Amino acid sequence: MLTCAHVVARGGEEPVGVSFAHGGEQDVPARVVAHGGWDGRETDPGDLAVLELDRPVPWRPAEFAAPSDAYGDPPRRLLAYGFPKRHDEGTLAEYRATAPQLIAGEWVQLEAWAAHGQPLAPGFSGAAVTLADSGRVVGMVSAAARSPEIRNGRMLPAQVMARYWPRLGELIPTPEYDRADKERLRHLVEAAQGRGPRGHGHEGRCDTADPPGPGGGGSRAVLECGPERLYLDAVGPLGPPLPPLGFGSLWDAAWYLLSEVPDPAAVARFAVRLADFVDDMRTRAELRAWPAPARARRADPAPPAPPAVARDAVRWSPILVEIAPSGSGDGHFLVEVCAYTGRHRRVVGQRRLPVDRVRAYALERIDEAYRELEPGARELIAFVLPRRWLNADVAQWQRSADDDSPLGSFAPLVVMDLERRRSGGLQHKLRQKWRYLDERPAPRLHRIDCWAVGQDQVKLTVGLRRDADMVGFAAPPRADGVRRLFQAGLNAAVPVMVWPRTGCRGEHRCGGSADCRGSTFLDRLTEHLAGLPARELPSYVHALRETAYASEAREPHWAYDLALLWEDPESLPDPVGHLHDPVG
Template sequence: MNSASWHARITCGRETGAGFLVTERHVLTCAHVVARSGTEEVSVSFARAEDALPAKVVAHGGWDGHDTAPGDVAVLELDRSVALEPAEFAAPSDAYGDPPRRLVAYGFPKRFEEGTLAEYRATADQLIDGEWVQLEAWAGHGQPLAPGFSGAAVTLADSGRVVGMVSSAARDPGIRNGRMLPAQVIARYWPRLGELIPTPGYGPADKKRLRELVLARGPEFDGRPECSPERLYSDAVGAFGPPLPAGGFGSLWNATWYLLSEVPDAEAVARFAARLADFTEDAPTRSALRAWPSRVPDDRARPPLKAPGRAAAAGTQPWSPILVEIEPSGSGDHQFLVEVSAYNGRHRRVVGSRALPADRVRGYALERIDEAYHELEPGARELIAFVLPRRWLNTDVAHWQRSADDDSPLGSFAPLVVMDLERRRSGGLQHKLLQKWLRLDGQSAARLHRIGCGSLGQDPVRLTIGLRRGADMVGFASPPRARGTRRLFQASLNAAVPVMLWPRSGCRGEHRDGVREGCAGEAFLDRLAWHLADLPPSELPFHIHELRELAYASEDPDPHWAYDLVLLWEDPRYLPDPTGYAHSPVG
């Protein structure tokens, strides 16, 4: 065995036990060894130290005094640092194997003031009551576990690395077994230990930062099931990931540490941190959680910034959308599910996903849109895309105040489009849209179909069939509010027209005696047709953004004709739809 000097002898009143140095000033032992620390002095001595050092209990696992109670862990802080190398830890799985690994404990039973060794092995890697691993003697002779071994480090015989701590021994001397608290279980009770235990994918600095973020704030639960540790874990591992452990998690840290130490998918804990961010009200902590870890490992590098399946127009960058999806949550008439994502090529990062009452939707969406910019590459060409239910497509999202500190309209800040939720969910319509864009890529100009105030009596089915064959863009003279306009609007969506434009206000399109002289809707279509002439449809978000900037900045007493212009624009190649979170956050 490695002649480690970090083994410690612990005394507290009449109780003697063992422990081990884990930092230059901290020692781990069992809570029952220092149970009388409130009234008795605690002292720690090391084999190579001349004097015993006073210590105090600075962390406790919550052990309640019963033999089988969980949390039999205590962290002692020495009154000064010691010049000894602390213990080193093995990976959690290293304690087990076939053949079994030989494990060694160094304890201080009666008549062994200098300490003695006991050799054991783990019966199996199965946790008893979610807490302990059973130990059985390596051989039928030799030193058994006994009082004085409590708190002793259990180490690998070949390397001396720690895999756990002795917590109890069989009461019957004829039964040569005992129990070990694995190191990863101890870290539930003292989170700092997690930085010392090897885990795949993340080093001590990453784990320290995550621990600080999780313990510093965490979410404001308010009893909401969607932000419980169990729900956040399920969102992180997905529908086919490891199931919840029996009994769930007692805290956010327990869920975090379980993902780090027990779940093979190293990406899961990063998804957990991002999901936790969504329920953290403190903005700096939220940003730090979402950005964790600060570096992207080589095997998880982001894909190159390009749109899948297409070349960008000459002289332009491909779009990197910020997607804002708003829909009824299904949990009440005034509850909505809002999800904000950022795209880089086919890489999608969910920035926030929350079920909210109606009066909180706008503020939440705007806040997460702003944070989504952190996910875009420096050279990315942003596009804010709102996915809305069909009946809400006329919502004035382009006019939303950009932030609490910026009164300018969101539509003046970046190119902004809307998309139809029902159409985005339809496999058939998405396929037709892809076909339309592939054809448009080879055309020099797009065909605009006008639906003016005198066109509202046409048959919707015939319009759908005709638009599938003969239109690339549709312009409406009036908003989709009146019954006739709504029917033709739906017919155009069903035709998989990639681009649709209309005014949010103005003419209602309800002329009963033909188009009137000076109809605002027809004038709108005339101006629109002139403006769109020779513009590539793929670049319309950019050109409409420029037009909105002119309209918003106009000092003319009459509103600019494009002030209320709505652009529905959808190219599925820029918006692949991988699952962001595996579960809806609706409780």
């Protein structure tokens, strides 16, 4: 039973007697089991009480209308059945909603349907406001005008009532999602906050109740997973703005997306974004899968694939890890992990993290991204890194807390340059280069030995743009001279670049002597990779890494520290739907 909190306020903890109109059950004992938080003043929000009867009754439960059904042009006629003085048998009042705009974020104004008839008065509080043509409930009378000359009142809309008693939301029709979907989402949101009825999701919860610390600092995770932040991520920059009073909880934001935002996919994006802040893996997986994988695909279909390019190999299904500076200069990075299935990209996680937490977070989300891949998919782990991080040992990262083997031995792994990925011109040149490579049996390898560090960077860029499909470096991009040549390869839109992460620094002119590790590396590179199709190079390099990591020789295998920059925009597109992703 639903009524206004002020109707039962004097009862305190005492049982309440409930009588039903038209005879039948009278004075059925009930107790208040939920309360909207009303404080006693007429203008206080949360004027809702939920009663539980002590026995079943034979009356049909109320049926609710969709939130928008209370309004229209012409206006919808609304009925309320109340018990004012001298109307012991009850009476009907005819009203209409003035506008869908909420007063103080809480009420809808009601105005009399006609200048005569029964006005709202004491005795109508808690009465259901129903559509005259269907009897479905759109809200509850909460107040009437004090003066009899003013024939208006206030209604607590059903969707606002559901803020205070979330289970009610399961009964209110919403686009795309049925009662079971909403019940499941409610349980998952409660689990994310550590209040859920389930046996998981309580540790490391997304606790939005903790205030920022002294000086306005506070917990970064609390700020990022607050309901307002998650709402804005879900609707995107062009979506509906925040309601004036914000949200009191994560469920408030989720329910607002379900009941007030026209885009039905927004609440699914909210669930995916919330999942990233939940420590419990099971709860995280269920939030990402909500409402269900098949339904989610229907609500957010993949954009059509472009005309296929002739190729012998099966298309890659990449797991993309993008690590970018946060821009605030405080040692934090924006880390995003997503999985591609065809041209459809699904974000698995996106967080702003200090540098010492990047590795653990990325590895955990990479493992979860595999759940998005089809069983027969060819996985490819691709790290998009700032230019100064391209020589990072990501292929050597321990795969997980329970597996000490290198990540590069688990799956094909490549790196890409963040700046180049964000350049429209270089991405266009890369597409042209791959179209050319698809028509050739093997890429042209250009060697840059360690003694060649004095080359002119601009001339090398122009030359590589014209004549090179693949560049092999004898030295890692650590010394200034090698970094300049490395940048020339990036600016030339060379699709494939290979180098040893350690060894000769390129700071001397060894002249290609027999004991030069860089020259030996390039010789072996030519021997093992020259003549192979460019699209398959991640697989061949993966096989080399497996051999190197398993080698029991006294000296390290020549490919032990091999780094591969490989970039195909067609395999890793920025889909049209990216702007609608949780972090778009």
